[in-house]
Amino acid sequence: MPSPVRRISTCSVSPPSGHPPRIDLASWDLSMLSAQYIQKGHLFSMSDVSCRLDDVIDHLQNSLAQALLHFYPLAGRLVTEKPRDGTKGLFTYIDCSAGGADFVRSVADGISVADVVEPFYTPSFVKDLFCLDLAICYDAHNDPLLAIQLTELVDGFFLGISLNHVVGDGTAFWNFVTAWAEINRGVDPISRPPVLDRWFVDGTSIPIKLPYNEPEEYILRPKAPNLKEVFFLFPFESIAHLRERANDENRKAGEPTISSFQALASLMWRSITRARKFPENETVGCRLAFDNRSRFRPPLSPDYFGNTVYAVYAATTVGELLSHGIGWAGAMLNRIVRSYTDVEIRGKVDKWMDAPSIYTLAMFDAQSIHIGSSPRYDMYGCDFGWGKAVAIRSGNANKFDGKVSAFPGREGDGSVEFEICLSPENMDRLLLDREFMALIKT
Incomplete structure (x- = not known):
């Protein structure tokens, strides 16, 4: 079935000149070269907007240029070079003076705001509300590091943002969107200017050399599942x-107290494992992506614009996981999260520096779940001047059976939304899980 989304125009948006020409990438950044872009976007109703859509677009393009003055790496392109002495290795950095960010205008024929949010299953056309579908971060040697797509709907519009994961993680993504929204509604200066200096282990030779002869040795392009x-x-x-x-x-078992999010993660782990119908002796895992900024001593700035993400991993057998309660699984996650101290994180970075490697989606095994994003991100607080978005949606990137993404509830009342991606048969069984379904709002 053809997509209802049609591209109307594309323009390039660049910041004023005068910024540094180059950003050398840290270990966390380089490891993302074969990952896909971060894709998140806001859905707006025209009933909340007091001007014409053409005026909205003009204003967004102007404010984006001003935002890129602060976040100028997003207007660049990746460059990879070989050592001049002919030895094995690759150097990749951001050329901040190349290319600009893309701003795309599209139309979704016959699609309303309700068509996006009311279906129980996310409609297939939602992936077309974002640029760079299934592109990997390496593609930013030619493609933009940042691509914005505004899609006109019958009674609203969708603002889809695709940001290259080499440039930043989820925290960096939402810090950029918040700053852009502030500029769009006239805030000057922005509340949280980015910290663009990359963090490197003491004694690191910059730029970091990757141990490959050609990029094809680490590039993996998975098909859409x-x-x-x-x-x-x-x-x-x-x-x-x-x-x-x-x-x-x-308390009864003498285990540690766990957080609300650890309890929810345990519920996800148990419920999805039940739905997958693995045998009792199968090893199953739960990965939790978390931000390292506050874990360093001294901590990195919360406005550090780059990647600092690691995933903690807990594993047990199906029989152990399902024979115990939510608290038991949550305590396992709690102990692993607390073990990631400054010393542990620096040790992992040192280990990567000894043998640099690139993450791919092939690393996510079919027996585990991976929980990313965070309800702590102020997604609905990104006020472009039109009030709170109707909904947040994500693109096609970085999705696989067992991918779970956390979002804050729209009403800001402590509720949490989870976007769960499963194979059709596993999703069908999850919807029959009484423990899981008893806790959601239908």
């Missing part, structure tokens, strides 16, 4: 009840 994607809303009351139940279990 057949998935069902659903947003599940967990009200604050359900989350509080789940955490209380889990910590009551742990």
Whole structure:
């Protein structure tokens, strides 16, 4: 079935000149070269907008140019060079003076705001509301590091943002969007200017040399999997009840107190594992992506514009996971998260520096779940001047069976939304899981 989304025009947006010409990339950045872009976007209703859509677009393009003055690496392109002495290795950096960011205008014929948010399963056309579908970060040698797509709907519009994961992680993504929104509504100066200096281990030779002869040695382009994607809303009351139940279990067992998010992660892990119907002796895992900025001593600035993400990993057998309660699984996650101290993180960076490698989607095994994004990101607080978005949606990037993404609830009342991606048969079984379904808002 053809997509209802048609591209109308594309323009390039660049910041004023005068910024540094080059950004050398840190270990966390380089490891993302074969990852896909971060794709998140806001859905708006025209009933909340007091001007014509043409005026909205003109204003967004002007404010984007001003935002790129602060976030100038996003207007660049990647460059890879070989050592001049002919030895093995590759150097990749950002040329900040090349290319600009793309701003694309599109139209979704016959599609309304309700058509985006009301279906139980995320509609297939949502992926077409973003640029650079299934592009990998290496592609920014030619493609933009940042691509914005505004798609006109019958009664609203969608603002889709695709940001290259080499340039920044989820925290960096939302710091940029917040700053752009502030500029768009006339805030000057922005509340949180980015810290663009990259963090390197003491004694690092800059630029970092990757141990490859050609980029093809680390590039992997996975095909789009057949998935069902659903947003599940967990009200604050359900989350509080789940955490209380889990910590009551742990008090009786002498286990540590866990957070609300660890209780939710445990629920995801158990419920999806049940849906997958693995045998009891199968090893299953749960990965939690988390930000290292505050874990360093001294901590990195919360406005550090780059990557600092690691994923902690907990594993056990199906039988152990399902024979114990939410609290038991949550305590396992809690212990692993608390173990990631400044010393542990620096040790992992040192290990990577000894043998640099590039992450690919092939590293995510079919027996585990991976939980990314965060309800702490102020996604609905990104006010472009039109009030709160109707909804947040994500693109096609970095999705596979078992990918779970966390979002804050729209009402700011402590609720959390999880976007869950599963194969059709696993999703069908998840929807029959009574423990899981009893906690969501339908």
